[in-house]
Structures are given as C-alpha cells and as structure tokens.
Amino acid sequence: MVSVTDDVSTPTTIRSNWAGNLEYRAARLLRPTTLEEVREAVTAGGPVRAVGSRHCFNDIADTTGTHLSLESFEPVDASTLTVDTDADGATTVTVSGGARYGDLATALYAHGYAMPNLASLPHISVAGAIATATHGSGVTNQGLGGAVVALEIVTATGEVLTVRRGDGAAETSGDAGSGAAAGSAGAAELDADVDSAPLPFDAAVVHLGALGIVTRVTLAVEPTFDVRQDVFVDLPWESFERDADAVLGAAYSVSVFTTWRDNAMDQVWLKSRVDEIGTRPGGALALGEDFHGARRSPVPLHPLPGISAESCTEQLGVAGPAHERLAHFKMDFTPSNGDELQSEYIVPREHAVAAVAAVRALREQIVPLLQVTEIRTMAADGFWLSPSGAQDSVGIHFTWLQRQPEVEALLPVIEAALAPFDARPHWGKLFTTDAARLAELYPRLPELRALAARLDPEGVLRNDYLDRVLG
Ligand SMILES: Cc1cc2nc3c(=O)[nH]c(=O)nc-3n(C[C@H](O)[C@H](O)[C@H](O)COP(=O)(O)OP(=O)(O)OC[C@H]3O[C@@H](n4cnc5c(N)ncnc54)[C@H](O)[C@@H]3O)c2cc1C
Known part of the structure; x- marks a missing residue:
C-alpha cells in the first residue's frame, strides 16, 4: 500500500528543499514501494x-x-545489487530512480565497480540529478x-515505458546540432512527428520531470579505479x-575555485585517475609542488x-x-541544511577565458553576495535539454549567501x-532566463x-516551473 503522509505530520525538513529557501506547497507526500503504487499515484488525479x-x-x-518520493522504492543494497553485461558488452546496473x-x-565498490563520475555531493538522487543535467567535472x-x-518511466497516464540508448535516433536526428531545423518546424508538423515517434532517449534523460516518473535507471559502470586528489x-x-x-x-x-580576489584564483582541485596520470598531458603536474604557478596545499582544504x-x-x-x-x-x-544558494551558467569551452573575464568584470557586484565560484568542465552529450548538449562546455558556478532577493536582482546582470x-x-x-531565450538556447x-x-x-506533471521554462 502506498504510504501517505499528510501535511500536518510531515516533518518540516521534508516540506522544504535542502537549502530551506523554498517551502514546497505539496498537499501530500507519497512513498510508493512498487511500480503498481507509482501507477496508482499518478493516475489518482493530479497535480x-x-x-x-x-x-x-x-x-x-x-x-x-x-509529491512522489522513491526513497522507499527498491533501496540500493550491495547484497541485492546485480551487475549485468548487456548485448553490446557494456557493464551496467539497474537501480531505483530514488537511489542516492x-x-x-x-x-558498486563492494562488487568491484565504480561510476565514471560523480557530482560534488553524493547525497543527490539518480533520477533527480539526471533530470536536471547535474554534472561533475x-x-x-x-x-x-x-x-x-x-x-523506466511511468507516464502521467500510467503507461510504463522503457527507453534505451539509441531509441528515437532514427526518427529524430539524435543530436542537438540539427535541432534548429526541427525547432523551427510548424506546430502541426511537430505534433504529427511526436504522435508517431517513440520516445527518443535523448529527450528522456534530461527531462526536467516533464515526461513522467522515472522508476528505474540503468547505468553504465566500469571496473573500480583509484583516484588521488591534490x-x-x-x-x-x-x-x-x-x-x-x-x-x-x-x-x-578539475575544479577551480575563486572568490574573485585580485591577485589569484583561490584553489585548484585535481582529481587524477592513478591509471592515466602518466599519459594525460600535464597530468604529472599533480605530483609536483607547482601547478601553473599555484602552490601545493600542505593541509586539506574546504572550498570555502x-x-x-x-x-x-x-x-x-x-x-x-x-x-x-x-x-x-x-x-x-550529513550536510547541514545548507546556508547557501546556487546558480551556474554553462558556456562552450572555447569561451572559457572570455566568459570568466566577463564575470570577473562584475566582481564588485558579485563578491558581497558570494561564498565561492567554482569552474568545471563537461564533455559534449546529445541530450536535447542538456546545457552541455552538442558542445564541450565549462560551467561557471556561484555559491551565494542566502540573500535571495539580492541574488535574484544580480542574476540578470550576470546573464546579460x-x-x-x-x-x-x-x-x-x-x-x-525566460522561456523565449531558453527556446533560442x-x-x-x-x-x-x-x-x-x-x-x-x-498536465498532471505540470507546475509553475515548467509553465515558465517550457512556455
Ligand atoms: C550542496 C549541493 C551541491 C551540488 N553540487 C552539484 C554539482 O556538483 N553538480 C551539479 O550539476 N549540480 C549540483 N547541485 C545541484 C543538484 O545536483 C541538482 O539540483 C539535482 O537535481 C539534485 O537532485 P535531487 O534528487 O535533489 O532533485 P530534486 O530537487 O528533488 O528534483 C529535481 C527534479 O527532478 C525531478 N525528479 C526527481 N526524481 C524524479 C523521478 N524519480 N522521476 C522523474 N523526475 C524526478 C523532480 O520532479 C524535479 O523536477 C548541488 C546541489 C547542492 C544542494
């Protein structure tokens, strides 16, 4: 049976987001434990x-x-986790969308495998992270x-779809590079296309929660490897x-942290794979005392x-x-309820220096509201709504003080x-950034x-955010 928690008995920690800057308005929270319970929950009436x-x-x-939380849906456990080899020889695991x-x-480590990369925080859920194009570096x-x-996606009508890598690639171009033509198609033509086509994989990964409830995710994994952090x-x-x-x-x-001081960028974190440190151009610098003029820290550091x-x-x-x-x-x-806000803008990597310079020119407005900026990179992917779709990218991230009105007043200046x-x-x-500009991007x-x-x-899954962003 679906467990139901009404708004009176739900702890406030669940009623708000991690940073505490948003009180969710959800009337109820359900924690389904089976696929059938997820289907019941979405078809019982929205939103x-x-x-x-x-x-x-x-x-x-x-x-x-x-609110539908998958935290109780097939929790991850080393004793039940199965590592599979698919028809193409890829090694994969399948986990609940709610897995952290x-x-x-x-x-995975207990089985001798690893994820190829992680975000800065390991506490985030798999489905929530991929829905928003979360990245490491x-x-x-x-x-x-x-x-x-x-x-595996349960749609708003209760249909259970499985979407695999490559699905829809023939019907759609599958890479964002040809998107301009598709994007300029007339509405009727577009409707005809999507009515007849299967759900394209490249649309379904970064989906902002608009396509359904992701109940299970199959992920490629690799044999465990060692990393050193300098x-x-x-x-x-x-x-x-x-x-x-x-x-x-x-x-x-690599992560570069800066508080936009005049003379230098504050920290560079190098996470080097031990099995490639000798072959990566410049990789051996991680072993020395000098990194492009930066000094090795003799003590562990927090980014702040x-x-x-x-x-x-x-x-x-x-x-x-x-x-x-x-x-x-x-x-x-356990991270404390974060006394912070975050923003991040992703640009093609070829513009890294110019984009950082453009932000640096605003440092007098930025610094009073800032805890730290982090600069990271992402390789291009093919997902329709991925900020690094079709372009090797650099992300310029801001961890702000929790002064939301002032931060939100500054964001248009940075965006410009x-x-x-x-x-x-x-x-x-x-x-x-508004819907018109997002449609251009x-x-x-x-x-x-x-x-x-x-x-x-x-429109069962629609909310104010999707109305604003998708238009
Ligand atoms: C301290 C901190 C560090 C961070 N570090 C990074 C970082 O290194 N890199 C980075 O890119 N981002 C980072 N972020 C941002 C964060 O990773 C993303 O916001 C991510 O989406 C969080 O995942 P979540 O599970 O908390 O999602 P939520 O906030 O719970 O949900 C996000 C979206 O996913 C949808 N969703 C969640 N579960 C499902 C599901 N099962 N099916 C369908 N839709 C679903 C929700 O409806 C919502 O639309 C950080 C955030 C914090 C607070």
Missing part, C-alpha cells in the same frame, strides 16, 4: 510531481498536489546523464588566461575560505577508491554579461514541450 533528494534551489520539484549516488557507489567526462543506458592554492589569473585548457584538462576531474575540511573527501594526494574522491564531500558526513557566449543556466539552480525545446503534452495530455 503530481516526483521529488528526489530535494537539492534543487528553485521550484522545479514543487507542486500543489502530490553515494549509496550506489558504495554498493572533466574535459572527457559527460554530465551524470552520460552514464544512463536505459530509463589541492593547489593561489593560481595566478594569468595562468588561467594563458592556457585554460591546460589547467582544466590536467586531471580526470576558513571552513574545516572534515566534510571533504580525502586530499593530500592519497590515492584511494574513486567514489571516495570524485565527489567533493563525504557521503557519511554571459549572453554573448550563449550561456545556458543549470536547470536546478537559481536563474532568471535549446532549439529542440519545442519538441520536448510537444512530447510532454503527448505523454501528459492533462
């Missing part, structure tokens, strides 16, 4: 919205109706959706400006100045399992400064809207 681990900073997960990456990675690493091989401080701005590619590509995953590093994953170049190094923060360290680079906002963080957005209308004709 309905899936909620993951509640780490988004905007109202993407909000609803006035039913940290639990999955720990269970690495010039050769796609966002977390890049590991998805198949999705942190350097005070990277001269000139080093970044001279050769950003060398800085950002020096390890499997003056904060203890006890919540951070192992540093000082000590090699160990990938899942204990690729995230910035430890899984067994980044407009020449066609900056795409992170779907799960704060942004003010994502030529296939009209097709996604048409697919959502086909799969959810009554």
